[in-house]
Amino acid sequence: MYTCGIDVGSVSTEVVILDNKDNKIVSYVIALTGSDSKNAAKAAFESSLIKAGLKDSEIKSIVATGYGRINIPFADKNITEISCHARGAVSSFPDLKTVIDIGGQDSKVIKLEGGNPIDFLMNDKCAAGTGRFLEVMAKALEIDLEEFTPIFNKTSDKVDITSTCTVFAESEIVSLIGHGIDKNKIIKGLIYSIADRITTMVERVGLEEPVCMTGGVAKNLGVVRALEEKLEVRLNIPDEPQITGALGAAYLAQSLL
Amino acid sequence: MGIKDRLKTGIQKNLNQRYIKRLLGIMSVKPVLYAYGKTFPSASDRYLNIFTIESLKKAYSGSNRPVGYGSLFVPFEMFYALGITPFLPEVMAGFTAGLGLAPQTLKEASSNWYSQDLCTFHRSASGAVELDLFPRPDYIITSNLACDAAQKSFYMHSLKYDIEKNFYLIDVPYRYSEESLRYLTSQIKNICTDICSKTGKKLDISMFEEAIKLSNELRKLAIEVGSLRKTLVNYPPSFNGLNFIMPFHGLAGTKEAVILYKEIYKDLKKYLDKQHKEGPDRNKPAKRILWLHLKPYYRNEIFDILYRENCRVVFEEINHVYWPELDYKKPFESLAKKMLSNFLAGSIDNRIDITLKAARDYKADGTILFSHWGCRQSNGGARIIKDSLKKLNIPTLVLDGDCVDQSNSSQGQVKTRLQGFIEILNS
Numbered sequence: 001m002y003t004c005g006i007d008v009g010s011v012s013t014e015v016v017i018l019d020n021k022d023n024k025i026v027s028y029v030i031a032l033t034g035s036d037s038k039n040a041a042k043a044a045f046e047s048s049l050i051k052a053g054l055k056d057s058e059i060k061s062i063v064a065t066g067y068g069r070i071n072i073p074f075a076d077k078n079i080t081e082i083s084c085h086a087r088g089a090v091s092s093f094p095d096l097k098t099v100i101d102i103g104g105q106d107s108k109v110i111k112l113e114g115g116n117p118i119d120f121l122m123n124d125k126c127a128a129g130t131g132r133f134l135e136v137m138a139k140a141l142e143i144d145l146e147e148f149t150p151i152f153n154k155t156s157d158k159v160d161i162t163s164t165c166t167v168f169a170e171s172e173i174v175s176l177i178g179h180g181i182d183k184n185k186i187i188k189g190l191i192y193s194i195a196d197r198i199t200t201m202v203e204r205v206g207l208e209e210p211v212c213m214t215g216g217v218a219k220n221l222g223v224v225r226a227l228e229e230k231l232e233v234r235l236n237i238p239d240e241p242q243i244t245g246a247l248g249a250a251y252l253a254q255s256l257l
Numbered sequence: 258m259g260i261k262d263r264l265k266t267g268i269q270k271n272l273n274q275r276y277i278k279r280l281l282g283i284m285s286v287k288p289v290l291y292a293y294g295k296t297f298p299s300a301s302d303r304y305l306n307i308f309t310i311e312s313l314k315k316a317y318s319g320s321n322r323p324v325g326y327g328s329l330f331v332p333f334e335m336f337y338a339l340g341i342t343p344f345l346p347e348v349m350a351g352f353t354a355g356l357g358l359a360p361q362t363l364k365e366a367s368s369n370w371y372s373q374d375l376c377t378f379h380r381s382a383s384g385a386v387e388l389d390l391f392p393r394p395d396y397i398i399t400s401n402l403a404c405d406a407a408q409k410s411f412y413m414h415s416l417k418y419d420i421e422k423n424f425y426l427i428d429v430p431y432r433y434s435e436e437s438l439r440y441l442t443s444q445i446k447n448i449c450t451d452i453c454s455k456t457g458k459k460l461d462i463s464m465f466e467e468a469i470k471l472s473n474e475l476r477k478l479a480i481e482v483g484s485l486r487k488t489l490v491n492y493p494p495s496f497n498g499l500n501f502i503m504p505f506h507g508l509a510g511t512k513e514a515v516i517l518y519k520e521i522y523k524d525l526k527k528y529l530d531k532q533h534k535e536g537p538d539r540n541k542p543a544k545r546i547l548w549l550h551l552k553p554y555y556r557n558e559i560f561d562i563l564y565r566e567n568c569r570v571v572f573e574e575i576n577h578v579y580w581p582e583l584d585y586k587k588p589f590e591s592l593a594k595k596m597l598s599n600f601l602a603g604s605i606d607n608r609i610d611i612t613l614k615a616a617r618d619y620k621a622d623g624t625i626l627f628s629h630w631g632c633r634q635s636n637g638g639a640r641i642i643k644d645s646l647k648k649l650n651i652p653t654l655v656l657d658g659d660c661v662d663q664s665n666s667s668q669g670q671v672k673t674r675l676q677g678f679i680e681i682l683n684s
Contacts, residue, residue, distance in 0.1 A: 067669055082677035083684075116684045120677055122670065124657060 005249025
């Protein structure tokens with residue numbers, strides 16, 4: 001028997017199919033959401049079935065999460081990304097007390113007790129402190145986002161980025177480049193500015209170890225290192241941090257059976 | 258299109274005071290008012306809306322002068338005793354949101370240099386004043402109680418209408434003491450005396466006595482309504498305690514407020530009796546929510562989501578009766594006592610005390626503090642309130658948003674935070 005979790009985010013859609021026998025991930029898919037979240041979810045679900053070699057009738061329950069969760073007609077239930085990320089992270093690290101999730105346009109900190117969320121905080125309406133912020137800056141710097149981590153590691157100095165607003169930060173970067181500032185120092189400064197913003201959120205909720213980081217930005221080891229330094233903790237990262245919400249949704253779908 | 262939507266569209270298309278005045282004139286004709294009242298499912302909603310229309314009609318008509326602007330926490334009993342027709346710009350700002358006019362009033366305020374950081378109740382009201390949508394005031398009475406923005410924006414209104422000499426700011430001391438009571442009493446008495454000297458009327462103590470007796474009746478009924486709500490779960494679907502802020506303050510001292518609260522009591526009693534008869538739903542007991550601060554007044558999904566997810570707002574802090582029974586023989590001192598007893602005056606500890614008491618009395622499973630943009634007096638205490646409730650094992654959602662400006666928060670984000678909180682309550 002299988003369950004499925006679908007996390008429809010603003011940037012990407014993730015699908016996880018879970019085998020209830022042994023809680024093993026049978027397949028997962030990460031796809032771009034694009035402008036039509038409903039069809040993106042359907043296409044990603046179908047791809048995950050093909051990858052797993054399963055028919056949709058073999059999926060016994062589906063939970064949708066993420067901002068597009070209410071728009072998935074074939075899901076049995078929708079549950080917020082807060083509960084799903086918490087559940088997904090706990091499946092990798094059972095004793096977790098704090099989850100930091102940084103997604104495309106959303107960042108959140110979840111406090112856990114006995115594996116269940118007891119409090120949370122999400123970023124406010126702007127894109128500061130999210131993956132989108134890094135994407136926009138990478139574009140402004142004309143540097144591939146994947147280059148950020150090696151640059152972070154090899155650069156010792158940083159330039160402070162004072163603007164939190166993504167649009168203003170972009171102008172600030174253009175101005176810094178215009179002043180001949182080393183791009184590597186700007187990148188290091190950008191990474192620290194995200195870490196600063198997330199650190200404030202973590203402190204508001206209250207930091208307790210063990211801590212896990214999830215979401216696409218957890219793949220950026222520069223951000224991970226900067227956060228570890230600011231928070232003075234070691235961050236646990238799941239093997240594929242981007243599918244944590246979908247994985248949690250697949251686990252929560254088990255309770256519908 | 259229903260009557261409410263027709264009203265909304267009409268005002269949106271004809272955004273001027275003459276149209277509003279004409280509309281209120283038509284609306285307050287008995288058969289029309291009766292038909293309008295019938296669109297509301299419960300008697301309390303019906304009376305609330307009828308009394309609101311009637312009170313607005315008086316303020317706009319021009320024949321019920323003098324008209325006085327009052328900020329929310331001034332004792333409106335003094336308006337009625339002095340024969341002043343009250344008008345509440347902050348409440349009207351809520352209406353601008355409900356009628357979909359806030360984008361225009363806020364834009365007008367911005368064009369007139371009102372800061373984007375200013376609370377949108379005051380910003381929208383200021384925009385409406387600039388657009389000349391409100392009736393011209395003869396007097397303005399405000400206070401420094403809780404809200405910093407009111408004293409400043411109301412003063413701006415006095416400049417706009419060139420009535421600076423008729424602007425009164427009641428200075429409410431930080432702490433309750435005999436000395437502060439004397440100080441406040443003398444201010445209220447002086448304001449009343451000064452207004453009488455301007456209107457040429459004699460200060461009629463019997464009018465104060467009458468207003469205070471009616472205010473006491475409202476107080477008694479509000480306490481009784483609160484008692485009913487301690488066990489009530491199955492509310493009338495349209496009931497929202499956050500709608501009663503206007504009568505609770507603005508109609509205090511009138512027969513209308515007494516009639517309205519009797520109707521609220523009857524409406525809720527009917528549901529409580531039904532609940533006793535049927536017994537509570539033991540399979541899926543509703544989650545009991547304590548609501549702090551106000552709500553968005555534009556169309557939003559918050560309360561539909563709560564209802565759908567089997568959560569009931571069992572009490573709102575704005576409905577807390579914080580003042581003692583007033584002594585009608587000492588009207589000025591009584592009104593001073595009422596102001597000084599406000600839990601938003603003075604230390605945050607006062608607000609925490611009533612929040613914790615309400616959480617216990619109403620057996621709250623969770624608390625939602627709606628953190629209205631720009632409202633420093635409420636938002637400043639969010640953390641300490643959340644921490645205090647945590648000691649009672651009651652989780653709190655600090656829901657960032659805006660009561661008036663829809664563009665200042667994302668409905669999707671509000672929904673996710675709300676649903677995430679409900680999932681925590683249900684886990």
